[in-house]
Amino acid sequence: MKTIGFTKKVILGLMMAFGLTVGAQAAVGGVAWDKAPNKIHDMAALQNGAKLFVNYCLSCHSAAFMRYNRLQDIGLTEAQIRENLIPTSAKIGETMKATIDPLQAKAWFGVNPPDLTVIARSRAGAGGSGADYLYTYLRTFYKDPTKPTGWNNMVFPNAAMPHVLWELQGERRPVYEQLSQHGAVVPVLTGWEQVKPGTMTQPQYDEAMGDLVNYLQWMAEPIQTTRVRVGVWVLLFLGVFTFFAWRLNAAYWKDIK
Numbered sequence: 133m134k135t136i137g138f139t140k141k142v143i144l145g146l147m148m149a150f151g152l153t154v155g156a157q158a159a160v161g162g163v164a165w166d167k168a169p170n171k172i173h174d175m176a177a178l179q180n181g182a183k184l185f186v187n188y189c190l191s192c193h194s195a196a197f198m199r200y201n202r203l204q205d206i207g208l209t210e211a212q213i214r215e216n217l218i219p220t221s222a223k224i225g226e227t228m229k230a231t232i233d234p235l236q237a238k239a240w241f242g243v244n245p246p247d248l249t250v251i252a253r254s255r256a257g258a259g260g261s262g263a264d265y266l267y268t269y270l271r272t273f274y275k276d277p278t279k280p281t282g283w284n285n286m287v288f289p290n291a292a293m294p295h296v297l298w299e300l301q302g303e304r305r306p307v308y309e310q311l312s313q314h315g316a317v318v319p320v321l322t323g324w325e326q327v328k329p330g331t332m333t334q335p336q337y338d339e340a341m342g343d344l345v346n347y348l349q350w351m352a353e354p355i356q357t358t359r360v361r362v363g364v365w366v367l368l369f370l371g372v373f374t375f376f377a378w379r380l381n382a383a384y385w386k387d388i389k
Contacts, residue, residue, distance in 0.1 A: 163286045163321055165259040168267035169342040172350055173357060175207040181347025182206065184340060186217045186228075188296050189248060192237060195228035197249040198351050205354055206347075241281075241292040252349040263349045270297065270341045274306050275327070286321065301337045302330030 171177040182203055185195075201224045203213050210224060218224060219231065230237075230245065237244050255262035269287040273295035276284035281294035286306065295301075305327050308319035332340065350356070 163268065163272060165264040165268045165287070166271070167260065168263035168345050168349075169339075170263075171342065171346045174346070177343045178206040178347050178350055179208060180340070181343040181345070181350075182208070182217060184344040185248075185347055185351075189344075190228060190230060192230055192232050192245040192296075193248045194230040194245075195249045195351060196247050198228050198354075200224050200226060200228065202354055206350065243292055245293070248348060248351075250352045252345070252352040262352075263345050266348060267341060267345045270344065271301075271338060273298070273301070273304075274324075275303050297337075297341075298330070300330050300332045300340065301334075302326060303328040 200213055200218050200222065201210065203217065204210065208217070214224060222229070232245075234244050252262040252266060255265040257265065259265065265287065269285060272286035273283050274286070275282065279290070281292070283291075283293075283295040283298075285291045285293075303326075304324045306321055307323045307325050309322045310317050311320045312318075313320075326334070330337065353359075
């Protein structure tokens, strides 16, 4: 029993130490999450997000719980999926699997890239929704020659992921201002300076990342639009039923003192 108690204390201590480390890292390198645009009902935005996901994310990240044919729910035909979004070696009914070898991925990045099927739901926190986290994360990469990938991120410092979308965004440098906080002078992020232009302007890149994040949010729960639509009708039915039940109850008890 003493061994079990000691083990629990050790595990608890490690968890607390890890939590403190993560909290300190967020306090030092983190930034406030920007609000992601809500375009979950915009079929054109979702289709563009699906294209970005397949072209830029699926090389390393799988979506093991999403099948290609499910993309018909966002307005794509089976022919469009086959021609534009599905690898030649995959079938329309298969799940979205990464093309990279897991052993190579671990050798290159140190860890296997996570599955992204429910990433938009799992990253919610005190700073906002999972969509807010991803939207800010994808827009805050910057060059850092001290890192193995050559890139770093303001939301997730020391991230193993390189900036795979740098050709679209270009290269940016964070701009800091020395401000006094709690009696100490600390650097605070005040903006970004464009070092090298990308193929998109910053507003265009922000819009593209909004489309990608909305696709990830949809992929985490494809039924959510149907759930909301059906939920509205259910509430309307319950409201009408409640009215009739109230009037029936009044008619039933009107002659009873």
